[in-house]
Amino acid sequence: MSTLTKPNHMGRKISRIRELKDMKQEALAQAMGTNQQTVSILENSEEIDDEKLAEVAKALGVTVEAIKNFSDEGVINYFNTFSDNSINQGPIGNQNICHFNPLDKLVEVYEENKKLYERLLKSEQDKIEYLEKLLKAK
Numbered sequence: 001m002s003t004l005t006k007p008n009h010m011g012r013k014i015s016r017i018r019e020l021k022d023m024k025q026e027a028l029a030q031a032m033g034t035n036q037q038t039v040s041i042l043e044n045s046e047e048i049d050d051e052k053l054a055e056v057a058k059a060l061g062v063t064v065e066a067i068k069n070f071s072d073e074g075v076i077n078y079f080n081t082f083s084d085n086s087i088n089q090g091p092i093g094n095q096n097i098c099h100f101n102p103l104d105k106l107v108e109v110y111e112e113n114k115k116l117y118e119r120l121l122k123s124e125q126d127k128i129e130y131l132e133k134l135l136k137a138k
Contacts, residue, residue: 008046009046010045010046010047010048010053010067010068011042011043011044011045011046011048012043013067013068013070014042014043014048014056014060014067015043016070016072016075017060017062017066017067017070018043018060020075021060021061023060025039025040025043026039028056028059028060031059031060032055032056032059042056050064053067053068
């Protein structure tokens with residue numbers, strides 16, 4: 001029987017949680033103060049004692065219960081609870097609410113650009129005046 005079909009294979013659960021956290025075995029080993037080979041052996045173990053499990057949980061930033069109760073189906077179900085608020089799907093579930101007025105932002109950006117343009121224009125005018133003074137001085 002493979003580790004994929006054994007629902008209580010603790011090492012496989014640790015491996016999947018580590019992978020979901022985008023963590024390499026080396027990073028988990030470093031967080032646990034051990035080496036990559038030890039993590040590999042741990043992830044191939046069907047049963048892990050509670051003390052070691054607590055150490056792994058701490059290094060992964062999860063609870064022991066999260067490891068014990070982990071299932072791929074649970075992860076899939078979790079992600080399936082998110083709703084799609086796209087225009088094709090219509091408003092389902094929580095709506096994304098805009099907490100600012102887009103027109104206010106547009107005006108704000110316009111004002112900032114206007115000030116920048118005025119400073120650049122003033123700088124160019126100052127250069128022209130300086131060059132004209134240099135020409136008159138000759």
